[in-house]
Amino acid sequence: MALDAGADLLVLLAGTRVGLWLQTYERLLAQLDGSTTESAYKRRADRLILPQPEDILYEQRADPTRYLQRPLARQALRADRPIICVVPKEDDHLLMLRRFLADVISEKHLDSMERPYSIVVLDDEADDASVLDSDHSQKLTPRLISSLWSGDPDSSATRHKNMLATYVAYTATPQANFLQASHNPLSPRDFNASLRIPGATGGIEPRSLSYSEPLGIRSYYCGGNIFYERLRNAGDGAICHTSEFPEIRPGETETELAGRHEALRWSMLSDALRCYFVGAAVRSLAPGWTRAFDHSTRYSSQSEARLAARGAHTMLIHPSARKEDHFQTALDVLRWTMATPGCEADVRLDEENEQPTTISPSWLERRLSQEETEWSAWLNRFEASRIALATMPRAPYSSISAADWPKVREALVEKIFPNVRLRVLNSDPGSDDRPRFDVTEDGENYRIPADSLSIFVAGNVLSRGLTLEGLTTSLFLRGAAEPAADTQMQMQRWFGYRGEFLPFCRVFTYKDQLELFRRYQVNDDALKTEIMTSMDVGKDNGNSVLVLQGEAFVATSKVEARRAPLSPGPRPSIRLIETKDDDLAQRNLQVAVDLLDDGEWLPLTDDDGLERGLIRSTPIGPMELATVLDRLRYSHHAPNLSDELSRRWENYAQLLGIDRPLFTPPVQRAPQYGAEPQSCPYSIAAYLRLWSHLAGDCSAPGFFPTDRPNIPWNFSDTGAASTPKFYIAFRHGQKNVRDPRLASKGVRAVTRGRGPDDRALQTLWGTRGYGNSYFGDEFVDYYFHRTAPVPSIQGGATWRPRGHPGLALFHIVSAPDLPTDLLTVGLGLPHGGPDHIAALRP
Structure with a gap:
């Protein structure tokens, strides 16, 4: 198709091994050129293929200094015949091809052309040798590939205004290509496409596998x-x-x-x-x-x-x-x-x-x-x-x-x-x-x-x-x-x-x-x-593709990547506090006031009659809780939507066909996250929205339940499960709150240590409850709804069983040195929510 469209030079980069190079060459003859090793010479009037079959398919295989025949190439150039070069991704072959192209397609020839000279480079098995693993990598192969059109390993632009170059990479395993250093000129930028396979079902719109x-x-x-x-x-x-x-x-x-x-x-x-x-x-x-x-x-x-x-x-x-x-x-x-x-x-x-x-x-x-x-x-x-x-x-x-x-x-x-x-x-x-x-x-x-x-x-x-x-x-x-x-x-x-x-x-x-x-x-x-979905909506997603890995394996060992779990875990705590902007601190306290003004609130008492806090008599759904969390504001935490951690939520929505945004942080400029996603209220809110969407019969490729990591989401019984309800509660402390609206509701402030930068608490959860006298703050709501069995806090972070209600436990933190007390919240999530592990650039 490229040659029919008028491309002048087609470079097919075969594998790094001789056997794969020769297999690719033979397939090109049979499937593209329609010739054999014996008959390929008969079509020289239509195109020139270098190397010639006799130069590489027989026992005396020529090296690149001999198989890149300049006289034949100059003849083809004068006759305006397309040239096809099939070379392995070995540095010496690429180096010789670069010199060959610079010599044959010279500056003088490009100056004389009335139209641009068009080069198409097809990179077979593009994740093999063409990936640049870091910004400081000394790896030469990717640079030699780009130098085929630039003439310089340190440049990616074409070496002449009359030369156009298109680079198309293909592979069955593109994880490393998406995760590689983005400054590599060979990293995917302009488009991604996925080929469908012949099977029993499937149509074109919408695209299916x-x-x-x-x-x-x-x-x-x-x-x-x-x-x-x-x-x-x-x-x-x-x-x-x-x-x-x-x-x-x-x-x-x-x-x-x-x-x-x-x-x-x-x-x-x-x-x-x-x-x-x-x-x-x-x-x-x-x-x-x-x-x-x-x-x-x-x-x-x-x-x-x-x-x-x-x-x-x-x-x-x-x-x-x-x-x-x-x-x-x-x-x-x-x-x-x-x-x-x-x-x-x-x-x-x-x-x-x-x-x-x-x-x-x-x-x-x-x-x-x-x-x-x-x-x-x-x-x-x-x-x-x-x-x-x-x-x-x-x-x-x-x-x-x-x-x-x-x-x-x-x-x-x-x-x-x-x-x-x-x-x-x-x-x-x-x-x-x-x-x-x-x-x-x-x-x-x-x-x-x-x-x-x-x-x-x-x-x-x-x-x-x-x-x-x-x-x-x-x-x-x-x-x-x-x-x-x-x-x-x-x-x-x-x-x-x-x-x-x-x-x-x-x-x-x-x-x-x-x-x-x-x-x-x-x-x-x-x-x-995900790629097919982006093709359907006509969106060029460049390299913003979500790559997954697992608990027991990495996506690729070719480049460094960090693991980003989807689930925030069994008891995520939002330890962020606002100590610099009192307007934002008061706005956060307004969230607490509005909660206490909505619904019936009852004393939360343990089995010994000790009042531990207040609890709302009826729970709320995950979408309602997500709206509450999104109202929290911080001067030092307003995630940029262009950050890779933020963009993954857009990937999820696109993959799952969700029309409304999952991740809705405040529109502010911030250089980076002020907290990890597991402690970010907006990320947790996005997770709750996603969980709510996946309840019922919804396809979720790549996802699995938190309690069944070896079973894909669609293969388990999660499709029939409903999302949990969440009880809202306030934890009592020993201090008086200064806001009269909260004091009138009977709320008391807790004491917590603040971090050295005054941006987050050192810890959030309070009484652990070891022994039989108290369940612990993480499970204090069980005293109210009495769902059995009550999880044990012993042994570290413990999930609530699948089907149990969740908890959002708010804390008013005493801050006598500040104009306004602080609001934080810890959550308890039951098992059975969606999870997967994304691989992101470090």
Whole structure:
């Protein structure tokens, strides 16, 4: 589209690894240019592609000093033909491309042009290497990218008035791009867009995460919703199989724990391999698949070999990021094929072989005969998946019967075992070892793709866009000390267009890891939904996009970010006080007067008959309480609406379709927050409005209840729950209040210490109530409404149970050195409110 619109130069920045660069190049030829490595030269009159296929797709790969051919580029420039450059995001390649462009598209040439020279830079996997992590980062890659049009790593403007540049970044995991230092010229500024995926439902207006695909499930993109939720309760038909990660037991030694862990790893590997082999055998019996995995047959033409190949059936084992673990795991696969079941660790191999790839068919046949029951059980499991998926539109799956086991067994021995291949794809950036899914030449003949029936053991090289065709079985054993959502989302290579063979797909991993995957998916959907909502309203939201993380993981490890929980916690206290502006202090006291003039107020007495304060006989709703909190005013706290902490409320409203503002601080100029959001009356008011909105049947992607952090808001019973009511009370102290209106109501002032800057109290909550004599100020309202059970204050901050009323406990704080006493308030929130954790710039 860019070239059709008249762009002169298209720069496609491929991945940082050679394998991904070459995959991108081959896809550009096939999907954009409509050519092959053999026919690409025939279209030189239409465009110039650099490098030329012969310069990088063959064994003698040219370096950038040679593949950026200046004579060809100058010819294209004179003929006004567009130029396409496909280069990896490696600094040396970018440096040479910058010099090449400065030389070929010279100042003299730009001076002579009657129209601007247009450059479009497409940055594939834009969160990989293109992110600037801090203002002081010495990272060079982003600067070299911008220098392609500026000519100077320290400048982002085009180097000539007759040159225009457009930079478009795309990635499946943009968290780091949104959170990076905003001075990076590559940070998103002008627009954001999210692509929809083909699925069962969805329209254009309003945009949804998917669009309706008329061809049915065979053409659906199978992502987290299908893998993690659709068959979650399908029993044997579930796609994800999990195991509990071993934790040390009482009295157990570290050696015994390691032994249990090792036994579980062998068990998971065994189950995954059996699943993979049996699935391949069943597929080989389908019409037209007779020779799909036969690597010995030669064909006279590419089309004949491609027709025979039908499709790949592959497996991925992801043990860790360490390259040595990849080879060790490949050796373990060999041990498994050779071992008596249960004795895999006893097999001794010659580990001098650095890349073990040869699997003996006889070993596999012997293993099959020793545990045939475990192998044949997979037929019933695949059939359970088929039945669970049968209601999907145009499901193409044939019945799988346990009675077919003899035919499946024969296919295993004759078709699968002789052709399976074991491949190690290491994570060395200089490696060009990549999966081979194209028909291969064999002299004058052709064979089916070399990796049509391969088991891949890999790590980071498959965590960044490199595609495994026909991936059916995934064994994910990797963990992380501090999981990052964007990195682990990229590791989920089982996502893709799997609809044709979905009943055979399985993911084997640990239970806690699967829960992380589920949370990543929820947050990912929330991010996409927010962007799509902004597209619907025609708003260019630049980089003001809300990025979520979780209690157990960060959004990204590529940049520093701070955690900003949504919920203010179980007992937020507004300790702000106004000591500088007496007009504002009197305005705050007016809030107390107005409260006491509204409704019936009764003495609040504990079980010993001691009067602790006053309480309003009937509670108010969260929207009413939010209005009260918004009336408070401070000279040192009036949050700026452009602050990132403030803008997130606008994000929430946009995401959830809320028409009225949630966050309504006073319109004043303030450099920053005078208090954290958990102590800001306007933030707490916004939270109460949000909670009120989410009560009932409301979609809230990315949210979860405070008492169920592992359950998305829409998956729990929160939709049917109502928001809490709040009792309003005043706490009595030992001092007389000076305002006669308050004194007439019987209010007495409390004594509290003030902070050194006189802007906030040192503490708000008073009597803690340890022991059985008093519930404590946080739960003083329970003496009035008598809701059971009464929470215990012991052990720190305690939530009120879900369904209990909340509390807003106001305090008149004695200030004899000031003209007016001070007003503060502490709140008690019950469990069950919405929460999520935003990642914000530090």
